[in-house]
Amino acid sequence: MADKDDIREGKNFHPEIPHESENFFLKGSNSLDWGMQNRLARIFRPDTGRTVMLAFDHGYFQGPTTGLERIDLDIRPLAPFADVLMCTRGALRTSIPPSVAKPVVLRCSAGQSILTELSNELIAVDIEDAIRLGACAMAAQVYIGAEYEHKSIANVARLIDTGTRYGIPTLAVTGVGADMTRDERYFALATRICAEIGAHYVKSYYFEPGFENVAAACPVPIVIAGGKKLPEPDALEMAYKACDAGAAGVDMGRNIFQSDSPAAMIQAVGAVVHDNAKPGAAFEMYEDLKADLGDRQAAE
Numbered sequence: 381m382a383d384k385d386d387i388r389e390g391k392n393f394h395p396e397i398p399h400e401s402e403n404f405f406l407k408g409s410n411s412l413d414w415g416m417q418n419r420l421a422r423i424f425r426p427d428t429g430r431t432v433m434l435a436f437d438h439g440y441f442q443g444p445t446t447g448l449e450r451i452d453l454d455i456r457p458l459a460p461f462a463d464v465l466m467c468t469r470g471a472l473r474t475s476i477p478p479s480v481a482k483p484v485v486l487r488c489s490a491g492q493s494i495l496t497e498l499s500n501e502l503i504a505v506d507i508e509d510a511i512r513l514g515a516c517a518m519a520a521q522v523y524i525g526a527e528y529e530h531k532s533i534a535n536v537a538r539l540i541d542t543g544t545r546y547g548i549p550t551l552a553v554t555g556v557g558a559d560m561t562r563d564e565r566y567f568a569l570a571t572r573i574c575a576e577i578g579a580h581y582v583k584s585y586y587f588e589p590g591f592e593n594v595a596a597a598c599p600v601p602i603v604i605a606g607g608k609k610l611p612e613p614d615a616l617e618m619a620y621k622a623c624d625a626g627a628a629g630v631d632m633g634r635n636i637f638q639s640d641s642p643a644a645m646i647q648a649v650g651a652v653v654h655d656n657a658k659p660g661a662a663f664e665m666y667e668d669l670k671a672d673l674g675d676r677q678a679a680e
């Protein structure tokens with residue numbers, strides 16, 4: 381222990397070495413405070429600048445979604461392969477042990493169901509609870525062009541303001557109503573609005589043509605949702621094209637947990653996102669891992 385009697389004069393000041401002041405690796409995040417940047421550096425891998433977020437928050441408005449009937453059984457085994465878990469506080473507290481120790485992006489909006497108007501959300505988690513859970517970011521939907529557009533923007537703005545007080549970033553999710561077009565014009569509008577109100581990163585869908593223009597016009601990172609379940613080769617191709625066009629990774633749910641082999645799929649998605657694996661090679665990896673996992677399950 382430091383002792384007043386044993387104070388020695390410091391010698392190793394290295395005046396010849398200037399203090400390093402590194403630029404933060406993530407687009408649009410250079411001026412953020414230390415806590416914000418540290419949380420973002422736990423979400424996005426500093427060596428690749430990208431992330432594989434595993435989204436399993438679907439139950440907050442659509443109940444026990446296929447593949448998420450038992451989060452403890454379906455999702456927990458996938459956690460080691462994800463960079464980040466995106467879920468509700470209910471799923472986290474009931475079904476994911478704290479020892480899993482993965483960064484969490486907390487779904488903080490709720491208030492509607494698939495039976496009612498999707499855009500009619502509210503902020504349903506207090507900042508104190510997000511802090512208590514150690515959230516690395518908070519997430520809510522912005523529904524541009526929907527009936528409750530104004531309310532959804534106000535929700536995200538509130539999350540940004542409260543999160544900023546405590547160094548917690550906000551992920552703005554560009555929610556799309558059932559009958560809204562998913563094209564360049566729409567997502568350019570939605571993602572840019574999210575960034576301009578101060579979201580630290582934005583979730584969008586992948587679309588063609590023009591995703592690269594939307595990614596370029598959005599001054600913060602974009603991650604893509606997977607959307608409806610696709611055949612595995614198509615989902616891997618979508619992830620590849622999105623990253624190639626400027627996405628900083630995925631926030632993927634159904635294309636992972638509804639896959640024939642979720643553990644193989646999340647690893648194949650990881651190879652695409654972090655190692656730039658080509659879709660064909662990633663699908664081969666998926667098939668090999670699936671066979672291997674199947675063999676192991678059969679042997680148990």
Ligand code: 5RP
Pocket residue numbers: 435436437438466553605606607608631632633634635
């Ligand atoms: C639900 C969400 C989901 O997290 C998001 O849609 C990602 O899941 P998927 O890849 O299944 O689309 O935001 O509102």
